[in-house]
Amino acid sequence: MKAQTVRKPILFILLATVLVSMPFYASPYTITTFIRIFYFGLLSLSVGMLIGQLGVVSMAQTAFFAMGAYVLGLIGFERGFPSPWADIIGIVFTLVAAFLFGMISMRTRDMVFMMITLAFGQVLWSLGTQNTSLLHGWLGIVGIRPHTIFGIDFNIQRNFYWASLLIFIICLALYWILIHTPFGLALNGVRDNPRRMASLGYPVYWLKVVFFVISAFFASLGGIMMFYNTGIISPSAMHMSRTSWILLCVILGGANYFWGPVIGTTIAVWFEVLVSQITMRYNTIIGIVFVLVVLFSPSGILGIANSWWKRKNRKSKNQINTTQNV
Amino acid sequence: MNRKLLSLLSLLMIVSMLLSAVPAFAADDNEIRIGIISGFTGVFASFGNMQRTGYEMALEEVNYQVAGKTIKIIEEDDQLNNEMAITKTKKLLEQDKIHILTGMVSGDEGLAVGDFMKDKNIPVVVMYSASEDMTMRAATPNVIRPTWTGAQPMDVFGCFVAKELGYKRIYHIGEDYSYPYNQLGGFKRGFCRCGGEEVKTVWHPSGGVDDFSSIVAAIPTDQGYDAVLYNGAGSDALGFVTAYVELGMMDKLPLLGQSNTFEQSDLPNMPKEVEGLYSGHLYAESLPTPQMKEWRARYEEKYNRIPAAAAEFAYSSMRLIIRALEATNGDTDPAKLIAAMKKVDLTDDPRGPVYIDEYNAAVQNVYIRQVQVDDQGRLYNQGLYTVEKVSQFGPYDPDVYLAQPPDTGDYPKDKCSDMPAEMLTVDKDYEFIPW
Numbered sequence A: 001m002k003a004q005t006v007r008k009p010i011l012f013i014l015l016a017t018v019l020v021s022m023p024f025y026a027s028p029y030t031i032t033t034f035i036r037i038f039y040f041g042l043l044s045l046s047v048g049m050l051i052g053q054l055g056v057v058s059m060a061q062t063a064f065f066a067m068g069a070y071v072l073g074l075i076g077f078e079r080g081f082p083s084p085w086a087d088i089i090g091i092v093f094t095l096v097a098a099f100l101f102g103m104i105s106m107r108t109r110d111m112v113f114m115m116i117t118l119a120f121g122q123v124l125w126s127l128g129t130q131n132t133s134l135l136h137g138w139l140g141i142v143g144i145r146p147h148t149i150f151g152i153d154f155n156i157q158r159n160f161y162w163a164s165l166l167i168f169i170i171c172l173a174l175y176w177i178l179i180h181t182p183f184g185l186a187l188n189g190v191r192d193n194p195r196r197m198a199s200l201g202y203p204v205y206w207l208k209v210v211f212f213v214i215s216a217f218f219a220s221l222g223g224i225m226m227f228y229n230t231g232i233i234s235p236s237a238m239h240m241s242r243t244s245w246i247l248l249c250v251i252l253g254g255a256n257y258f259w260g261p262v263i264g265t266t267i268a269v270w271f272e273v274l275v276s277q278i279t280m281r282y283n284t285i286i287g288i289v290f291v292l293v294v295l296f297s298p299s300g301i302l303g304i305a306n307s308w309w310k311r312k313n314r315k316s317k318n319q320i321n322t323t324q325n326v
Numbered sequence B: 001m002n003r004k005l006l007s008l009l010s011l012l013m014i015v016s017m018l019l020s021a022v023p024a025f026a027a028d029d030n031e032i033r034i035g036i037i038s039g040f041t042g043v044f045a046s047f048g049n050m051q052r053t054g055y056e057m058a059l060e061e062v063n064y065q066v067a068g069k070t071i072k073i074i075e076e077d078d079q080l081n082n083e084m085a086i087t088k089t090k091k092l093l094e095q096d097k098i099h100i101l102t103g104m105v106s107g108d109e110g111l112a113v114g115d116f117m118k119d120k121n122i123p124v125v126v127m128y129s130a131s132e133d134m135t136m137r138a139a140t141p142n143v144i145r146p147t148w149t150g151a152q153p154m155d156v157f158g159c160f161v162a163k164e165l166g167y168k169r170i171y172h173i174g175e176d177y178s179y180p181y182n183q184l185g186g187f188k189r190g191f192c193r194c195g196g197e198e199v200k201t202v203w204h205p206s207g208g209v210d211d212f213s214s215i216v217a218a219i220p221t222d223q224g225y226d227a228v229l230y231n232g233a234g235s236d237a238l239g240f241v242t243a244y245v246e247l248g249m250m251d252k253l254p255l256l257g258q259s260n261t262f263e264q265s266d267l268p269n270m271p272k273e274v275e276g277l278y279s280g281h282l283y284a285e286s287l288p289t290p291q292m293k294e295w296r297a298r299y300e301e302k303y304n305r306i307p308a309a310a311a312e313f314a315y316s317s318m319r320l321i322i323r324a325l326e327a328t329n330g331d332t333d334p335a336k337l338i339a340a341m342k343k344v345d346l347t348d349d350p351r352g353p354v355y356i357d358e359y360n361a362a363v364q365n366v367y368i369r370q371v372q373v374d375d376q377g378r379l380y381n382q383g384l385y386t387v388e389k390v391s392q393f394g395p396y397d398p399d400v401y402l403a404q405p406p407d408t409g410d411y412p413k414d415k416c417s418d419m420p421a422e423m424l425t426v427d428k429d430y431e432f433i434p435w
Helices: A002-020 A028-054 A061-078 A083-105 A110-130 A157-180 A182-192 A194-199 A204-230 A240-253 A260-276 A282-296 A300-325 B003-021 B045-061 B082-094 B107-117 B151-163 B178-193 B213-217 B234-246 B290-303 B309-327 B334-343 B398-403
Strands: B031-038 B069-077 B100-103 B124-126 B169-175 B198-204 B227-231 B255-257 B278-281 B354-356 B362-373 B379-390
Touching: A002 A157, A028 A061, A028 A157, A028 A182, A028 A204, A028 A240, A028 A260, A028 B082, A061 A083, A061 A110, A061 A204, A061 A240, A083 A110, A083 A204, A110 A240, A157 A182, A157 A204, A182 A194, A182 A204, A194 A204, A204 B082, A240 A260, A240 A282, A240 A300, A260 A282, A260 A300, A282 A300, B031 B045, B031 B082, B031 B107, B045 B069, B045 B290, B045 B309, B069 B082, B082 B100, B082 B107, B100 B309, B107 B124, B107 B178, B124 B309, B151 B178, B151 B278, B151 B362, B151 B379, B169 B178, B178 B198, B178 B227, B213 B234, B227 B234, B234 B255, B278 B379, B290 B309, B309 B334
Parallel strands: B031 B069, B031 B100, B100 B124, B169 B198, B169 B227, B227 B255, B255 B278
Antiparallel strands: B278 B362, B354 B362, B362 B379
């Protein structure tokens, strides 16, 4: 037991060193890929937290992902609204939209919730593709570049990488803290037995709405990071294929685990990068892998790891028990 | 957090980095790497694959060798998704360390990639993307387009429709995105300048319509329109033209096409009734010059089909790259390459002589074409008239043209009387030379 508690911080420090010092030894494309993992990681976190903590599958998160970026593009990039405020307005706009939509959608459950969020996402996607006067249709908003803040030029890849890493870690920490507060525990109660929670006096409905808004915050932050990184926000960011892809990332990692969405996204993005070097039909191969994972382990890769670990532990525990009995 | 998860996470990151830290291509000085980004799958897959046939031909002519160096081609498919196009472009720059970027099939794709590349010091050669601002209002020194803008052939075609066919009022239906806007903008300017009165404009979402019969049925046949202009390509064009024929509209109102509507990428799948329809392009497969005949014979022998403009444009663009590399003797310094590209002689191009102007855009012939059936029963575009040396500004002075707002879905206006006076008169208009 003691060895574990010592090894845990060492592993953390090791991982942090590897990530922070990456720009000094890894290729630029590796850095780009990790930046993508960070912003898609935020998106999958927003999907995964709803599944893991609240037990609902939302198909609207990609719409929130794109919404903040679109608002930033419209007022900040195209109309010259100054930098930190345009970003904040973009996020606040998304939060307000998520609040209003959450008030409607959280009245439903399970399949109906999934369908209503799907419809919401598709409506916004159609708006994005068909509105050409304001949102420029398929093309989207093109041309934004990261700013220079306090003399640090975030147009330089390594600076942008460190900023993304910092935001990503802060968000993960926030999420970690959140689910260990009484609020987070109440959410788990709502997930497992909403009626009992209601009878205990918890405002079940508002808990769900507030959590939905928090998930939208992570999504829109990820969307804005993507917008700065690629310089473009287009309807394809909220296309159905993106929605299902991110859902699969979450399931691949293990939706019920804290690290599930992050690990799922990391694997999915890297897998895509590596397979696309071999064949142009990489989506087919990725699809097959997804099917296999879901078929053999519905709780994802972490589920496999977990059951494997448990079995090993049980074995050693049994051994101890038998020796004790003797 | 469990220790096992942490170790799994760190293991994952370390493995992935080890995999990527090994560069896919060792920096080889004797190799010229050309990145090609295009839509090889997706809505315009027919155009993307036509492109591939074209540049492969140009590369095989030199056996993938130039100035003693090997040319390495790295293809990336963006599925016509702009965001994917940027991610793939980043991959080409950062991982493959390309010297030249080329490809691009749709207008939006070109705008997105062009914008991304404007502060990267790498020559970009645009093969098919035709949104005019890439070489106009958003022109950057490292972007060269030896091909076309949407308005370039359509300005000529609009003038032809008004002057030679004598139409006064046109009913237009088009795909709602940047390239058709630019095609229509050119058409309206040419049409109004040469005596037209009105182009009624209707848009439909691109790639989002499965059944065109309701759109076709909504075309008014009793309001005095002289013709219908369909401004779309690919699977949309197939769907529209088929519905137009099936609903018996051919007898009521003549159909006109934009440049890509009757292209060889889709023409073989169209109904035979399209015979006799007009369009304007910078390319006509029936051009009777020795260069075209020789090239087309080689192409048909290799690929067993009639080449489309997308194939010729890709061939021509790749030849521009090869010749520029020959001129610099294999030196891939961006400034030297761009300077060499501007000086390359393309007067022996299969589609006719091509010149690069000071905006890095092409000045070239425009052909008025009519769909006809050849002796093997195949549909093809027969040239009727040639207009020589058309620039991306048409017959206008560049300063006058650039003072106008860019073409959008509702600009220029439908009525010719709303068009600014300076766009209705030019010093010297086109001369249509019959074939």
